[in-house]
Amino acid sequence: MTKNQLKSSTAAGRSTVSVAPLVGCDISAVSYEGLTVKTADGEPAMLAVVDANGNVIAVGPGVASEAWKVAIASYRNFLQGAGYLRVHSQPLAAI
Template identity: 55%
Template sequence: MCIGEIKIGSLEHAQLSAVIFEGLTAKTADGRPARIAIVDDAGNIIEDGTAVAEEVWNVAIASYKNFLIGEGHMRVHTSPPGLKFQNQKAA
């Protein structure tokens, strides 16, 4: 079964790499360490750093595992849809 080629290397200013036992790593185009961030539609950084990289990695792996066991149609969420985030701090 062939799922097709996966295009990588399309970022102009950053490099991403992943190894199954190391997770996801980000670097600038010239090799300096970088952080992964989640940016809202207004351009505000709402999460960044190692925790984001780990969460992205875990969601990607969970989705891939679902695909391998024949549940590729399943969506992976980091918290229950419609509920407050599990790790949300009290105001």
């Protein structure tokens, strides 16, 4: 596995995806919790939407919540054979 590949594991209903080591964070998902982001040393972190110029558009729990909802909706479409449908959403709060 190269540095930039994702590493995932599943244990007791918890799916965890560790992002490339250079990024220094861990993103995990549990069906009843949604997405959780932590720094390399285990401190809580937040997801953000950043444009191509590096401007932060939105940040916080609302971003993680909407990302989770979009991922679930897309996966449900896939399971129903409608995986070609695009799912759109927007975080409720922006900075």
